[in-house]
Amino acid sequence: MRVKLSAMRVRNDLVRRIEELSGQDLLACYQCGKCSAGCPAAFAMDLLPSQVIRLVQLGLVEEVLNAKTPWFCAACQTCYARCPKGVDLSRIMEAIREIALQERGDYLVIEEIPAEELAEFPQLAFIGGFRKYTA
């Protein structure tokens, strides 16, 4: 099946949200694949980390939202440490997780957690890693 590319699709709302949430320039990635080559969790992933960013570049966010890869990302930042273009892929993965939760609902409403308890929480990406089992 041929994917129809257009300005509408390439720059769709979900792509813009991923850019906004992650703070990353998606088109900075030139697809060298170094992130995939070094990712310690890649063996368990259905899409390689570099493929995730490529699909987002093409505007094919639905495929990424349906994939397991964002949930296997442990936010270890090995990819970011090695990326020649300085793209923080773990932030993009987190943005994708957040959008997945927002789009499909989450049992946990962060706003309802008391602030003092929230302060005790580990970082969001770490929590995000567990939420793949519950969302």
Next chain:
Amino acid sequence: MRKIGIFVCHCGLNIAGTIDVQRVVEEIKKYPGVAFAADYKYMCSDPGQALIRQAIADYGLDGIVVAACSPAMHEVTFRKAARAAGVNPYLTEIANIREQISWVHQTQPEEATRKAIETIATIVEKVRYDEALVPFSLPVVKRALVIGGGIAGMTTALHIADAGYPVVLVEREAQLGGKMRQLSGLYLNFDAAPDLLETKIAAVMQHPNIQVLTNAEVVELGGYVGNFTVKISSRFQVPGYKLQVPGSEIAQSGINPQPETLQPETLQPETPQPETFTFDIGAIVVATGFDLLPKSELGEYGGGRPPDVIDGLQFERMLAEGEIRRPSDGAVPKEVVWVQCAGSRDPELHMPYCSKICCMYVAKQAMAYKQRVPDGQAYVFYIDIRSQGKGYEEFVQRAMTEYDVLYLRGKVARVFEEDGRVVVYGVDTLSGKAVEVQADLVVLATAVVPSAGARDLAQRLRVSTDEYGFFSEAHPKLRPVESLTAGIFLAGAAQFPKDIPETVAQASGAAAKVLGLFAQREMVQEPTIAFVDEELCAGCGLCVAACPYEARVMHPWKPIAVVQTALCQGCGACVVACPNKASSLRNLSTEQLLTMMEPVL
């Protein structure tokens, strides 16, 4: 009886690792006529050469055989060393025991050693009958011809003219400028091509040492390096100028007049009839540039029929004129696709080579498009991005990050019209997705091919081209601005696709080669060429037909053939053709060849 010295080189272990060098020396010492034999680790080194000079002095040697690497490497070195000790350089010969023996027989040291001894013996026989020769010297005409008035030709012409030598610049079109005339803003800084070009054209037109002939072509070339005779047909003069053509008188008079400045008062109406001028020329620079592969060759990309499928130069015109509007209905295109490698890197159907300039100009065009149509989407289909140059890679990455140009890795399979749009079938191999774009405009980065007529010109100039029609350089690494024909140099895309910075660099290199030639008072020519024994020559003329360099002509009144020494390259075709054995090569006579055979039989 000639006293011959043998000098066997070890070349480190290159030779001595296979060949038993000591045994070679012992054996060859016994050969008739050998007065001295020695070996040394590196004969080309200073102590090695000193050994040769000392032996010449001590033993009164008058013939030298150096058994070492190929004569292409060090023949000149050893001939110089021998001459320094008083032996005519043409009595010094090389026996190649490295490339032709030690390197190719590494597993057979015994046979290699025997072959080395025999090979050296054949060269001893050659030296025994070699004549002491003296190189010829020929005068140099210090006027250059530059063919092609694009950026390459104009750059070369200006350098040569600035150095004080007259230049004839021939341009086929009515105006100078070449392909650069069609360009808009250039990478990396979007410099306006017309501005850069106008400055160059003005400098060329106003230069007192440059004669410009437009609408002109080289029709005939005679002579040889330093002394070419060139016929140029000019259909009419540059609009606005009637040019002084002092060089055309020189051909008849032999006097060197000062080149004249173009005078506006010499304006004359254009003459429609072709005029032919003859110039005496010392060196020629070929700068005939390129063309683009016609879109009609690319059937899968519409074969040139859809109006909204254009090539890179057409898009350049749009950029230069300011507004981007698609040809079919004048609408501003919102989705534009660039197709790289359209006809390049395609050994099956089109050109197998990379056209080199497209990656960069496509990035530039996509950026320029986004500057003019900020809400437009630019797509670039590529198979590799080749951005080799100072600042080039950074430039391409700016196209991606600052201008949001979407690069898609894959070759486009099909381009066709549908409902007023141009549909592009492509692929993105990075994601493994076949993709389709409904484009408003498609720009094909069509392959760069030699300028039309380049092959014909090459034949007239007797220089070689490659299989595509690009002019061949003498050596890909060490002689990239020379053709294989002495005195003819190359600049710009006539030799191979290249962008403006590279073209200007090569054009400057070609100018330096021309100036190097002009700096010589006279030219030296190798004396190892053919000669005719007048007693044996029957005047049959077979050699005249056989000679590939037009160096053999019939005597004006005697029934014999004569050699034009300056043209002869010593190839030996005439020797083979001659039924009377009247043709012979200096220091490679038939008798010499037969005696050289004896040691190996």
